[in-house]
Amino acid sequence: MADHALSQIPAAIKFKTIGEFRDYLTEKLRFNSQATRRRAAGYLIGRYFPGDALHRDLVEFAAKTAGKPALSDALFYLTCRMEPIVASVAEEVVFPSLPQGGVARSRVLEFVQAKFPGSKSVSDMSQAIIRTYERFGIGVATRTRSNVSLREGSLDAFGYVLHLEFPEPGMYSFERLLNGPMHKWLLWDQQWMVHQLYVLREAGILSKVSEIDRMRQFTTKYTLDDAVRHLVNLTEEAHR
DSSP states (O other), X not given: OHHHHHHHGGGGGGOSSHHXXXXXXXXXXXXXXXXXXXXXXXXXXXXXXXXXXXXXXXXXXXXHHTTSHHHHHHHHHHHHHHOXXXXXXXXXXXXXXXXXXEEEHHHHHHHXXXXXXXXXXXXXXXXXXXXXXHHTTSOEEOSSEXXXXXXXXXXXXXXXXXXXXXXXXXXXXXXXXXXXXXXXXXXXXXXXXXXXXXXXXXXXXXXXXXXXXXXXXXEEOSOHHHHHHHHHHHHHHHTO
């Protein structure tokens, strides 16, 4: 569903209710039968709008980052958060494979098989996970493996995912950031992430970033929805 998410979720900005968006998806998704389109619409909404609500943070962020790598990063993060098997593969299989430059497809299959020993869809599931990495630009798939490496994202994606991870204003340790999903799922380079903290502080989106002896902390000042509005304004100004 990655391609459909990238192409259709930015359109959620046009609707006021999840029902309206569901009707739109049921009409627009590229499947032959209406029943398949309706089922796919349910998958997308369940994955990215849990609780059957148009979450304004994602609606506004997706509208502003449509067609950009920032949206791919955000949707991959949300996929991991809503699909435990993807998060498990990310943390226990793909991330440890960084020193080898990637992981064999057979290793992903073995891992999924061990998690769901009685499932008949293990092969489809493992292939879908590899495709998810590829479509969202986190890895590069070949016939036999998924190649990955530490990477840099974009400021808007970093700021958004940071506030998804830490949605309440407060003080947080570097360790929680640097050893968490932003590093292990998205494979963002740790030094790059530290630099982005300072950029967000200079932009007024973070209250404070401090590295004193072993005490390394950053302080957020906005809730998730407010942070998205400030991030959107920041990136719009940067692109003028």
